[in-house]
Amino acid sequence: MAARGAVRPGFGATLLALPLFLLLVGVFAVSMLVPAVYGGVVRELATARAFLYSGVLGVVIFALIGLAHAGRDPRHGALGPLVSLFSAFVILPALLAIPFYEAVRTTTFLNAYVEMVSAITTTGATMFDDPGRLNGPLHLWRAQVAWMGGLMMWIAASAILAPLNLGGFEVTARAEPGRSARRETGMTAPEVRVRIAKVSAVLIPIYVALTLLLWILLAVGGDSALVAICHAMSIMATSGISPVGGLTGTGAGMAGEAVMLLFMLFALSRLTFSTDTVTAEAGGLKRDPEFRIGLALMIVVPLVLFVRHFLGAFDVSAESELEDAARALWGSAFTVLSFLTTTGFASAFWGDAQAWSGLETPGLLLMGLALVGGGVATTAGGVKLLRVFALYLNGLREMERLVHPSSVSGAGPMGRRLQKDGAFIAWIFFMLFALSLALISILLSAAGTDFDTALVIAIAGLSTTGPLLDHASSDPIALIELGGAAKAIFVAAMILGRLETLAIIALFTPDLWRA
Template sequence: MPLILILGAIASAAMFVPALHALAQGNHTVSRSFGYSGALGLVVIGLIALAMGGNARREASDLDNLMSLSLAFIALPVFLAIPFYEGLRTTTFLNAYFEMVSSITTTGATLFDKPGRLTGSLHLWRGMVGWMGGLLMWIAASAILAPLNLGGFEVTATAEPGQGDDQQGRFQRAGSGRRVWQVTSALAPIYIGLTGALWLFLAIGGDRPLVALIHAMSTMATSGISPIGGVERAGSGIGGEVVIFFFMMFALSRLTFSADTVTSARPGLHNDPEFRLGMLIVLGVPLLLFSRHWIGAASADQVEDIPQALSALWGGMFSVASFVTTTGFESAHWDIARDWSGLGTPGLILMGAALIGGGVATTAGGVKLLRVYALYLNGQREMERLVHPNSVGRAGARSRRMRRQGAFVAWIFFMLFAMTLALVTVVLAALGLEFEQAIILAIAALSTTGPLTQIAGEVPIALNLMAPGAKLVVCAAMVLGRLETLAIIALISPSLWRD
């Protein structure tokens, strides 16, 4: 069966979870909307599968699966929005579609930020859709994007982006469908187990079970979805933030949970350039902010307040880690980090962290740490050549390839990303948004970091007040940020449409 059909069946089956939750809470309207939608979805997909079963079909190629992946972010939210729309009954279908696109792309921007607007079952559905979107990206990275040298793999691959590497038979031994199944059977238990462990830790820390579950799913999927407005309002307090902080490390490098994609010549997490660069940002940026605040506090005679200084340091470290991994959770001590010395910290820092993004083949969005590292290596080598023009680059062929072709492809991606960012900003500004709001929305959508809309600006952006055209533009930007520009270009390949 086509991958999009399988994803639709999984989504239909998942609708019974919020249906049972709403039934247990006595909310029969929400329960019926999810139950009927799930049953109808399974019946329709079953009939389509039955009709297709008698026809001989060739096995889906990697480009076919890439098309199914793009449909999962564009068309599948239409189906996912039906029970949400029917269960809420006080919004438009476009708003429900926007919410589902934001969830499945792990962006986490929401139109329903008022407490009590959504019931617990609807919050659970948002968290589940984001969680399934994160698992989909985990699986798609190895099963779909890696064979096509997309999603960051083009930096270290020898073939061109969007094309398979015929010289390496690593991904050619199994068919596309079998490869998807093998990757799913290997990674899904890890993803589920990590989510369950984090849920247990947060529940022990004092969170309500539903809040702990949604925060656990949002952390693993880097969606930043919260039923209470963020982890700063959770009952687990700083203990919950510490646990979430360590689980966010899985979005810095693929090697934290799987060895199916190797980004360094030497094994080991300590040799992984993505993880080292990510930790440098997570530790270095808060220390710089802390030093800046400390100087300001010294001039204001507030140095003796050591506990408040440590709270400011932790607030900066957690928030930077959250936005580098494009999760978007804000620490309860972030306000202290901004205000304790009297020097305001601009949201531009968090926007820059979100643009850098997390590791390749993780649930994080953004430009990706591996591309930044490739450009760093290229810049370092160019500076060496300024001193010694005839020198030969050190290290092996793999590092030389990353410094040359890898940096070239990474630079192309940066240019495409910058042009897309400029285009989305101009279109949103033309649709009536202020320039500051337009650029924050564009960065939040393309980096899949929805909470930026509430934190980065002087005042939170009221997403529900946007025009319908602006909402559709933001939806397209979120899909583009999740799939990346190179994957969209690969979909124009003649070999995909020839069939």
Template sequence: MSQAPHTNKQRSGAFVQLMELPLFLLIFGVASVSMLVPALHGGVARNLDTARMFFYCAILGLTIFTLIAIAHAGRRQRNGALGSLMSLFATFVFLPAFLAIPFFEGLGTTTFLNAYVEMVSAVTTTGATLFEQPERLNSTLHLWRAQVGWMGGAVMWIAASAILAPLNLGGFEVTAQAEPGQREARSSLIDRADPRERLLRVTGALLPIYIGLTVLLWVLLMISGDASLVALSHAMSVMATSGISPVGGAEFARSGATGEALMLLFMFFALSRLTFSSDTITATQGGLRTDPEFRLGIVLIVGVPLILFLRHWLGALDVAAEDDLEQAWRALWGSVFTVMSFLTTTGFASADWAQTQAWSGLETPGLILMGLALIGGGVATTAGGVKLLRVFALYLNGLREMERLVHPSSVSGAGSETRRLQRNGAFIAWIFFMLFALTLAVLTVLLALLGVSFEDALVLSIAGLSTTGPLTTFAADTPISLVQLSPYAKAVFCAAMVLGRLETLAIIALLTPDLWRD
């Protein structure tokens, strides 16, 4: 009995020493442990060769983690903002090289570069795949793709509040009273805690929610008729907005419209962070009712499908066979689900999406899907794109400028809609939009120079920067085969995905002198 306090003290000290390790090393350790999941699944599913690869890589990763942890024992790490941001950058650039090893060895019929691109696509929640035929991968490899995407989404959920919010990045620069890339004032509540303490607090608060929502959707999809692996993969993909599927997409799932309805409900968590947390400066006193991101998202989800639906009559289309209630409902539902999916950068298409195209008369509405993906979801969610809050800031600024044309001497009032935005929020949002547009232009030109057609280069650039990989299938006239790209084009596409996940402002912030002095 007398040794119990001493034992607890030793455990507490070991935990503190563990948390003093570099953040990227901790993520590497978690990734190594996570490989035991597909190893166990492979053993149960009798994919023994694949299971052995994951088990060996897990042991290798844990050995490397232990050796580096021992080497860092007793050292006081610099827990400044630069270290956390650099760890986040390394997670999306260097970690996929380790994650690709069991995928490459387990598949055995592809190159390591293809495996690396696949893992970058998964961990950045892009969801673009080089393996167009799902049957080419066994069930264990499909689980690993979905699992990596899910873990990448969890990293962004946590990093948004613990890393990006204190630096006013990732959309927070529109609301924070500081310059992008600069730390908040010392009086700010979010900056008072040590970065590691803040990271622990945010992880403890958000990770159970993330896991619980995933499990709930998994169970609901299985009840709706999906197989266990398909339900789990789609649940992970919806929560991470990765769009990864072991059957080629939600339209091939057995749960049908019921499963799509369930997934649509859980996609609302990607419209605004207020749907699951109020831990950041984006919170409003009125909740979702006054949240501009959520309201703008609802407007798009309702407005775009209605336009597609009404075009059936506005375009005077002669498709009398489809003029019945069932076909009309299927067309409307297909557009609602698909619009919601691409707005949140998930990228699932409804099984009735083909009916929507026939109803509206738009055979390849790729521009609509790309536009929705570019807008993206909410700030500090797993969704990519420009983000709804930045679009809302530009919209308010446009209204104000038109008002001044009519009443040049008018003074703008600080209404409830502008409370989340700082005075220069529209200006900062415009800077980000210009950086986004310039990056899109540069990536498109680079891909075109590397032999990709201009249309495909544009689609690939938008898919990477908005982290909406399924655009490569639905946005172009014919699906883009990523595996046929040259090695240099694949490298550019990887860069686009990393830039889309971290955003250009975060990359620029890494060069800020104040972070290096921390």
């Protein structure tokens, strides 16, 4: 019996006491009401009913399981929250695929599951090459799941991955990956829930406000409400999901792309919206290595492509009008930044850039940009710019030591940290990434896929850049034509690319479970 005068916990405290994965189930179940309402408004009643019934059923199941867990404190080790995050990418998509499968009715549940994994990992690859096969509520659901998956990674980066020195934080950390640099920084269930609540209170308003602002700007620019909101959510989540098959079917034009480009800059560095990383101590955004490398690539690569295109246009005696040249340069700049941030939107003028020169830009360049990826603790995938900077800085240091073996580095606190252990850990991650790429390519080839296609699919999954399937090869790759084994391998690649190899390895470390 409770002591007399004891204060019962409030509703918020009760929610925080629930397991993290169960909370995610409840949040996504409630979010199903959004496409249900939209389906009712646009008179897609069958789709609306599928989402309404699934959402209500999900909320009921969440409430029942929540009552069963009331008063219980989950006993997991330091990596318990990481297991919940892993489960969110493996198990949760099966629940999200139920209304999608019931609404489409002309596909298999496996295809619906792959579609939802692609969305929640912000990969953006689709099983439906023809956008007209899906109605408005289904397109909204795909973009919404990806948007919520990006928000989930935003929050998890600060609340779960950063304390464990994973997800890119290990490069500048002072502890081994999977362990906290300070012993007083606990990873018990109550502490993690409190940390998640604090981080969510800060990041969710920023994420929502930026999405709404981009939605309004795109709508004012000429896009329909559905296209504008889907593209706005896709830009913030770097998912590249579009209800019209890309930017060529939009009405915002170059002005809309310019607005998108500005918002894609948030995926270059976490310092664009937060100061909770170690790099913030080294001079802010102006001296942030991720942001500077990202801007350099956005400027240098399009210029190189522009010169290449210009020489091609000169050789074939094409017209070199100023307007054509400007469109070609803009198409290259936007597409480079889009694939660097693993968004994957190709500019509507990307084709003009190739037609203007008479040459075809190789997809290998786009795959390389996607592999580099965006900033640490953002919604972008890939190897991450900070790890690339660590390897670059270590390479410079080793070249200096060839000339001056007894020299002492003076690169500052962050530079010395990167040169000591950060570069070593970044190299380990890069090798694990390369091994994962090789293994997935081999498995896809064994499943009946030709090598070139297998390589593109593996890179698209590990870098979470689904639009590579349309732009990296001469002919678009149709995922729906793959066998069941190949689809399962692609699902594993997307989950591995989103959660990253070091985090997966940490899940199988017995010593960390006893921490």
